Each structure stands twice: as structure tokens, then as C-alpha cells.
Amino acid sequence: MYQGILGHGGRRYAWWAAFLIVTSFAVYWTQAASEPPSGGTWQGYGLGGLGVLLILWLSWLGIRKRSYRRASGTLRGWVSAHVYLGLTLPVIATLHCAFQFGLNIHTLAYALMMAVILSGAYGLYVYLRFPNRLVANREDQSRDDLLAELDSLDQTALDAAGQCDDGVYGAVCSALEMSTVGGSFMDQLLARDRSRARLPERGLVDNAQQRAVIDHLVERIPDTSRGGEAENLRALLRVFGRRAELLKRLRRELSLELRLKLWLVFHVPLTFALLAALIAHVVAVFFYW
Amino acid sequence: MLILLRKTRHRGNRVADQRDAELRGKHLTVGCGGDQRLQLFGDGVGAAHARVTPQSGGRLLIECTRGHSVSVDGQQARKVIIGAGQTARIGPHAISPLAPPAGFEAGIEAHIDADVPPSARQRLGHNLIPRVPGRRGLSYLLGLATLAVALGLPLLAVYQPETAEKLAESGIATDGLWTSGPLADAHHLPGIGDDCTVCHAVPFQRVRNQACLDCHDTTPAHFAQGHPVIAGFDDRCTSCHLEHNEPSTLVRQDDGQCTDCHTDSLQRSLAGALPVDGMRVDRAPANIRPVQGFATGEHPQFLAALVKFSPADGWHVQRQLLGSADSREASNLKFPHDLHLDHAKVSWTDSGASDDRALQCADCHTLEREGEHFRAVTMESSCANCHTLAFDDAQPNRQLPHGEPETLRNHLEEFYVKQAALSQRAGGASLKRRVPNVTSGPRCSGDVLACGERWADREMDKLFTKAGCVSCHEVSRDDGEWQVKPVRLAYDWYPGARFDHVPHLVGSLPADGNRCASCHEAGQSSDASDVLMPPLENCTQCHASTAAAGVPLQCLDCHSFHQAGRPLMTP
Numbered sequence: 001m002y003q004g005i006l007g008h009g010g011r012r013y014a015w016w017a018a019f020l021i022v023t024s025f026a027v028y029w030t031q032a033a034s035e036p037p038s039g040g041t042w043q044g045y046g047l048g049g050l051g052v053l054l055i056l057w058l059s060w061l062g063i064r065k066r067s068y069r070r071a072s073g074t075l076r077g078w079v080s081a082h083v084y085l086g087l088t089l090p091v092i093a094t095l096h097c098a099f100q101f102g103l104n105i106h107t108l109a110y111a112l113m114m115a116v117i118l119s120g121a122y123g124l125y126v127y128l129r130f131p132n133r134l135v136a137n138r139e140d141q142s143r144d145d146l147l148a149e150l151d152s153l154d155q156t157a158l159d160a161a162g163q164c165d166d167g168v169y170g171a172v173c174s175a176l177e178m179s180t181v182g183g184s185f186m187d188q189l190l191a192r193d194r195s196r197a198r199l200p201e202r203g204l205v206d207n208a209q210q211r212a213v214i215d216h217l218v219e220r221i222p223d224t225s226r227g228g229e230a231e232n233l234r235a236l237l238r239v240f241g242r243r244a245e246l247l248k249r250l251r252r253e254l255s256l257e258l259r260l261k262l263w264l265v266f267h268v269p270l271t272f273a274l275l276a277a278l279i280a281h282v283v284a285v286f287f288y289w
Numbered sequence: 290m291l292i293l294l295r296k297t298r299h300r301g302n303r304v305a306d307q308r309d310a311e312l313r314g315k316h317l318t319v320g321c322g323g324d325q326r327l328q329l330f331g332d333g334v335g336a337a338h339a340r341v342t343p344q345s346g347g348r349l350l351i352e353c354t355r356g357h358s359v360s361v362d363g364q365q366a367r368k369v370i371i372g373a374g375q376t377a378r379i380g381p382h383a384i385s386p387l388a389p390p391a392g393f394e395a396g397i398e399a400h401i402d403a404d405v406p407p408s409a410r411q412r413l414g415h416n417l418i419p420r421v422p423g424r425r426g427l428s429y430l431l432g433l434a435t436l437a438v439a440l441g442l443p444l445l446a447v448y449q450p451e452t453a454e455k456l457a458e459s460g461i462a463t464d465g466l467w468t469s470g471p472l473a474d475a476h477h478l479p480g481i482g483d484d485c486t487v488c489h490a491v492p493f494q495r496v497r498n499q500a501c502l503d504c505h506d507t508t509p510a511h512f513a514q515g516h517p518v519i520a521g522f523d524d525r526c527t528s529c530h531l532e533h534n535e536p537s538t539l540v541r542q543d544d545g546q547c548t549d550c551h552t553d554s555l556q557r558s559l560a561g562a563l564p565v566d567g568m569r570v571d572r573a574p575a576n577i578r579p580v581q582g583f584a585t586g587e588h589p590q591f592l593a594a595l596v597k598f599s600p601a602d603g604w605h606v607q608r609q610l611l612g613s614a615d616s617r618e619a620s621n622l623k624f625p626h627d628l629h630l631d632h633a634k635v636s637w638t639d640s641g642a643s644d645d646r647a648l649q650c651a652d653c654h655t656l657e658r659e660g661e662h663f664r665a666v667t668m669e670s671s672c673a674n675c676h677t678l679a680f681d682d683a684q685p686n687r688q689l690p691h692g693e694p695e696t697l698r699n700h701l702e703e704f705y706v707k708q709a710a711l712s713q714r715a716g717g718a719s720l721k722r723r724v725p726n727v728t729s730g731p732r733c734s735g736d737v738l739a740c741g742e743r744w745a746d747r748e749m750d751k752l753f754t755k756a757g758c759v760s761c762h763e764v765s766r767d768d769g770e771w772q773v774k775p776v777r778l779a780y781d782w783y784p785g786a787r788f789d790h791v792p793h794l795v796g797s798l799p800a801d802g803n804r805c806a807s808c809h810e811a812g813q814s815s816d817a818s819d820v821l822m823p824p825l826e827n828c829t830q831c832h833a834s835t836a837a838a839g840v841p842l843q844c845l846d847c848h849s850f851h852q853a854g855r856p857l858m859t860p
Binding site: 036038039040100102103104105106108109112143147150151154155158162166169170173176177178179180181182183184185188250254257258261262264265268269270271272273275276277279280281283284285286287288289 | 305306308309310323324325328406407408409410412413416417419420421422424427428429430431432433434435436438439440443447464465466467468469470471485489492493494495496531533534535536538542
């Protein structure tokens with residue numbers, strides 16, 4: 001699917017983009033011998049008009065992708081065109097403005113456009129790379145499978161802990177109850193582990209990677225006296241080792257999913273700002289013609 | 290508050306196990322979320338389902354979060370107080386007050402259905418959704434903010450100038466944000482550089498000529514009044530004068546602004562030809578030849594302004610192509626440049642120098658400060674250093690008047706009458722001076738006046754036919770009187786063009802010291818009527834329209850669009 005975006009239709013839109021770039025350069029160079037290149041020559045207006053049409057069409061993807069019954073091409077085709085034609089805009093817009101920049105709304109529109117394109121390029125990167133990383137992270141285990149295994153591990157832990165003394169039981173229960181995934185936005189983004197556990201005599205402690213409870217269980221093994229208690233503790237150790245691994249994968253998956261969508265938080269609002277700046281740019285140019 | 294929390298796990302009707310825990314705080318949070326103090330799982334249990342707060346008398350206040358409830362005695366309630374013997378059901382589980390043992394201030398018993406397995410999905414569920422910040426609000430906010438700054442503020446300057454002025458005083462830019470590039474330096478003037486509407490007077494209309502002419506009201510146009518081309522010519526100032534460009538050029542530098550029209554041959558309006566140095570132009574080619582650029586074949590041969598004289602019309606100018614048969618100067622002077630530049634024939638010794646040298650162009654021709662034209666060569670400034678106007682060997686300091694032909698005869702008559710008188714006083718003795726055409730010493734034995742007039746006539750004849758005036762001047766004899774024909778040297782050979790000599794004085798100095806000769810072939814000119822202006826081909830040895838072909842030369846490097854003397858530009 002992701003490779004399909006770039007390879008769609010035999011890279012048809014890559015050829016379109018190449019054609020647009022070559023044509024833009026050809027148009028730009030026709031003005032080099034006549035007068036200082038700028039957005040105010042007929043070539044400049046032409047390149048600017050092309051840029052505006054492209055931006056409007058590229059923005060339309062936000063609407064098109066919500067219309068599942070449209071007959072005008074596949075969504076994959078639209079995205080492929082969106083990517084390739086979007087990447088022509090830095091060239092077209094730079095030639096349109098003829099490398100003239102300043103502290104004004106025209107350069108603001110250019111800067112916003114570049115920000116949109118950069119965020120889009122990052123989006124393309126994560127679309128191409130993150131699905132593979134997600135798949136690798138799951139290790140052939142769906143999220144449902146992973147959660148079911150967690151449930152099973154928790155039940156095993158509770159049953160084993162029920163055979164142990166109150167100290168172990170309380171530590172295990174608290175570790176199960178206070179194991180966290182996600183949390184705040186930054187916790188999700190950075191896959192932070194804010195798990196805690198309440199241990200005898202130590203109270204509430206950090207239990208990242210289930211380390212605290214595992215250490216506590218390890219410390220308890222030499223003190224076992226009741227029959228079978230050591231075996232229960234070893235079973236608990238296996239459970240928490242596995243839990244730590246599963247929770248870590250869950251956090252990593254959550255982080256990847258968040259980053260897979262996060263670029264849109266920049267891409268879409270910046271596109272709105274770009275459209276606003278573009279309106280102002282066009283109005284300004286012709287208002288003070 | 291120290292609370293005893295008793296967790297009793299039930300499997301069916303039996304108690305699987307029971308554990309006590311101490312809590313410090315005012316209440317107990319209940320739900321399936323990982324952050325809840327009492328985690329319960331199963332259908333009907335929310336992530337943060339309820340908060341249980343011990344009350345006086347061993348009662349419990351149970352407050353459910355939005356969308357959740359507990360069941361007490363078969364009644365659903367979001368907020369309820371239960372006392373001893375009552376239970377509040379949360380999904381498959383229940384909560385009831387517990388009489389606190391000694392040391393505790395409150396007690397809560399949780400009846401947990403142990404057959405409901407722990408659910409990671411329930412515990413983590415709401416945390417398994419990526420917390421992606423909302424885009425819609427941010428999009429609208431950014432879009433509107435951009436519109437306000439990029440469109441609203443500048444429009445204030447147009448429609449609410451007072452408000453814009455106050456904002457500007459606070460350092461908030463308004464329509465300055467719309468500028469597409471810096472103004473040319475010449476326009477950084479108060480009232481112009483800080484007010485867009487001075488030039489952009491009407492919204493959505495291109496800058497009008499009137500905006501320029503408000504200041505540049507003495508700018509001449511390109512055409513003579515009534516020229517037939519005017520009707521079809523777009524003479525908007527902004528066609529050629531571009532603002533807000535980088536680099537700032539202000540004037541178009543390309544040839545297109547000229548060759549757009551001049552690429553075809555255009556009819557010349559002789560009647561509208563501008564005077565040259567105050568002289569009327571009475572002859573010129575009927576058409577302006579086509580121009581495509583500056584190269585041989587692209588640019589016509591130069592059209593020299595030749596000074597002519599006729600008794601009927603006086604001094605006037607004829608425009609002739611260089612190299613044509615008629616391109617001869619008619620200054621009424623005789624001057625062989627080749628003779629004067631030949632060291633073997635003419636030499637000069639500078640003051641304090643031991644050796645003489647050949648004459649150089651700059652000995653006679655002095656460049657004006659503007660670098661294009663030369664000061665007029667005069668007898669007094671250039672020729673008189675070698676050529677004196679002495680006519681009497683005995684009195685070499687006695688000079689004939691120059692440039693005053695009407696007084697010449699009087700001057701000679703006065704001189705020779707005196708000589709005749711002196712001869713008579715000496716008893717008819719021979720004069721020391723040789724009188725013209727008299728081989729022996731002249732004597733005047735008769736009327737002194739007649740002798741003086743006769744001798745003056747002889748001197749006049751000599752000056753106008755053999756040596757003297759006739760050496761340098763064209764002369765004539767009208768009604769028996771010798772006349773020096775009027776003299777006028779061309780000052781501006783190309784009134785429609787400009788040329789700066791100074792940057793062209795480059796390269797190694799020739800052995801004869803005459804750098805000028807690399808363009809002006811004075812050394813091969815034996816006649817003053819030779820036009821020594823270099824032809825087009827001389828310039829195109831170095832210059833071309835494009836940098837690739839030579840030193841680039843644009844039309845405006847030599848020609849001006851606005852020609853002094855033309856009617857003024859119109860709005």
C-alpha cells in the first residue's frame with residue numbers, strides 16, 4: 001500500500017511532476033534575458049497561477065479523501081498525485097517569486113507553503129517507514145492477541161500471588177493495577193513508562209519495566225519457607241518479565257501510531273494558514289497593482 | 290484519613306480470598322483504569338467509574354462520573370449515600386461500608402467477582418488511543434489569524450488610515466506587509482516611501498502615469514507632437530520603470546523596450562527632429578532603420594550629425610550614415626590631421642623637455658568634464674602656439690586680427706599707410722620690410738594714402754591666395770572683397786546617443802602616445818572634411834547585446850527614451 005503511493009500507475013504523477021518542473025524552468029528562463037525575473041512578469045504571473053491552482057487542488061485532497069464513493073480516480077491515485085505534484089511546488093513557487101524574499105506576506109505565504117510541504121514530506125516518510133516498524137513491533141501478534149495474553153498473564157499472576165503472603169500479594173496486585181501505557185501526549189509520544197507499584201515497607205515506587213516488582217520478588221525467593229512458595233514466586237517472575245516486554249511493545253506501538261498521525265496536526269492547520277496567506281497574497285498583488 | 294480497604298474476592302458463593310489494605314486520603318477512586326485505587330473489571334465498569342468518600346456514622350458517599358451509575362437496592366443512582374447493610378453495585382462487583390477496626394477512621398469493603406478476569410483492554414483502553422491533538426480548531430485559528438494579519442491589517446491602512454497610523458506608532462506594520470520588494474533608493478522620500486497609496490492610488494488598478502507625473506512633471510516624452518506612432522504606443526511609465534524588484538533596477542535594462550518598436554523600420558519625422566546645438570536638421574534618411582540589438586547586422590550604421598552651411602539657410606545639420614558618399618564635414622576649415630601627427634613634419638617641444646615629440650590629439654582636443662564631447666578647438670587655444678598671425682618680418686609681434694575679417698583690411702591699410710608715410714619722411718628711402726610682390730625695396734613717392742591702400746591690397750591678395758588665411762580657411766571673393774567662409778566645428782556628432790570616453794581609455798599606450806588613434810583614424814586623414822568618427826564595426830569589436838558575445842551593451846547605455854526638447858509625458 002505504502003509503496004503503492006509512489007509507484008501508483010507506473011509513477012505516472014512523477015512524470016507529470018517532472019514535466020511541470022521542466023516547463024517551469026523553461027518559462028522562467030524566457031524572462032531572464034528580457035527584464036529582471038519577478039512575479040510581476042507574464043512568466044511570473046503564469047508560474048504563480050500554476051502554483052495557486054496546484055495548492056487549491058492539493059488542499060482538495062482533504063475533502064476528497066473523505067468521499068469514498070467518488071468515481072474520479074482511486075484515493076491511492078489522488079495521494080500519489082498529491083505527493084508528486086506537491087513536491088513540485090517549491091520549484092514552481094521559487095521560480096514564481098524569482099528568489100525574491102522579504103519581510104512581507106508574500107514571503108509568509110512562501111514560508112507557510114514550505115512548512116506544509118516539509119510536514120507533508122515527513123508524513124510521507126512515516127507512511128513509508130512506520131507501517132513496517134509497526135509490523136515488526138507486533139511480532140506477528142495482533143493487539144487483541146497481545147491484550148489477551150496480558151489478561152492471561154494477569155490472571156496467572158493473581159492466582160499465583162493468592163498463594164503467597166500478603167506482602168507479595170499486595171505488591172503483585174498493585175503492580176498489575178498501576179501498570180500504565182500511554183498517559184499524557186508526551187508519555188505516548190516518547191513511550192514513557194510511568195508504572196508504579198506499592199511494595200511492603202517501601203510504599204509507592206517507580207515500577208518502570210516492572211523492574212521494582214521483579215526485584216522485590218527476586219529478593220523474596222531466599223526467604224520462602226512455605227512449600228511451593230518459591231515456585232509461585234518464580235512463576236510470578238516469568239509473568240512480570242513477559243508483561244514488561246508486552247507493555248513495552250504496546251507503548252512503542254502507541255508512539256508509532258501517534259507519530260503516524262501527528263504530522264497532520266502541522267500539515268492541515270498550516271495548509272489553512274497557507275490558504276489564508278495565499279488569499280492575502282493575491283489580493284495584495286492586485287490591490288496595489 | 291486512614292481508611293481500611295478490604296478486598297473480598299468471591300468465586301460463586303464462596304470467598305476465594307480476602308485482603309486488607311491501608312489507604313491514606315479522603316476518598317477511594319474506583320474503576321477499571323490503571324490510575325484507580327480500586328481496579329475492577331467487567332461489563333458496566335468505567336475507566337474512572339466513581340469516587341467513594343467515607344462519611345460520618347460509617348456511611349459512604351458514592352459519586353459516579355458522567356455516564357456511570359451504581360445500583361443501590363435496585364435503583365440506579367449517580368450519587369448516593371449508603372449506610373451499614375447497604376451495598377452499591379458496580380457491574381458484577383459491589384461496595385459496602387465496613388466498620389473500621391481500631392486505628393482506622395473509615396472502612397470500605399469491596400466485593401470482587403473473581404470470576405471476572407482482569408482486562409488489560411478495560412484497564413488501558415482509554416490510554417490505547419493516540420492522543421493526537423485536534424486539527425480543526427487549530428486550522429481555523431491559524432487561518433483566521435493569518436487572514437487578520439496579512440489582509441486585515443494592511444486594509445486598515447487603506448480604509449482606516451488613522452487607526453493604521455496609531456498601529457504604526459506602536460510598531461505594528463500594516464500595508465508595509467504587502468510590499469513585494471524594497472523601493473528604489475530614489476523613492477525613499479517621506480510621503481512616498483511610507484505611503485503606498487501615493488502611487489497605488491486606486492485599488493485594483495495599475496499605477497497610473499499621473500502618480501509618477503505628480504513629481505516627475507518635467508519629464509519629456511519620446512515622440513514629437515503628432516507623431517503617427519503615438520496612437521498605438523503604450524506609454525505607461527510602468528512599462529519601463531519597475532519598482533519593488535530585487536535587485537532594484539527602476540529602469541528596464543533590456544533591449545526589448547526599444548526593439549519592441551524599432552525592430553521594424555520606422556518612418557522618420559523630419560519636421561519633428563530636435564535641433565542639434567541650436568541648428569535645424571534639414572536632411573535625414575526617410576526611415577529609421579530597424580534595430581534588433583547591438584551587433585553588425587542588428588544595428589544600423591551610425592547616423593552622424595554633419596554641420597553644413599549655405600548662404601541662404603545659414604548653419605544647419607544634415608544626418609548622414611557614416612561611410613556614405615555624403616558624409617563629409619563642411620566646417621570651411623582646412624586641416625590635414627596626418628600632417629600634424631607626422632613627427633617628421635610637425636613636432637613640439639614641451640617646456641623643460643630636451644627632446645621634441647610628435648603632436649598628440651590631446652594637444653588640441655580637450656575632453657569636456659562630462660566625458661563625451663570636446664571643447665571647441667580655437668585658433669587661440671590650439672593653432673596659435675605654432676601658427677602666428679605675424680605678417681611683417683620687421684615687426685613679428687604685430688599680429689593680424691583673427692576671426693574679424695571685416696577689420697582685417699582696415700588693419701592692413703592703417704599699417705601700410707603708416708609705412709608709406711614713414712617712407713616719404715625718409716625721402717623716399719626703401720622700407721626695411723619687403724612689401725608684397727615688390728622685389729626691391731618699396732618706395733612711396735606719391736600719395737601716401739594711395740601707397741598704403743595699394744600695399745594693403747597686395748597683402749590681402751597674398752593672405753587669401755597664397756599663405757595666411759587661405760592656409761586654413763576656405764575663402765571667397767564677393768564683389769571684389771575677400772571673405773573667410775564661416776567656420777563651425779561639429780560639437781555633438783550623435784545627438785541621439787551618449788558616449789563616455791573615459792572608461793574607453795584603456796589598454797596599453799601606443800608608442801606614439803595616441804591612444805585615440807585606436808578608434809579615430811586621424812593619422813590617415815589629409816582632409817578636414819574627413820569624418821573621423823569610428824563606425825559601428827569599431828564598437829562591435831568589443832561590444833555586443835549579450836555578455837556571451839562581448840561586453841554587453843544595452844540600448845539605454847547609449848540612448849535615452851526621454852529626449853529633452855520633446856513634449857512632456859502625459860498622464
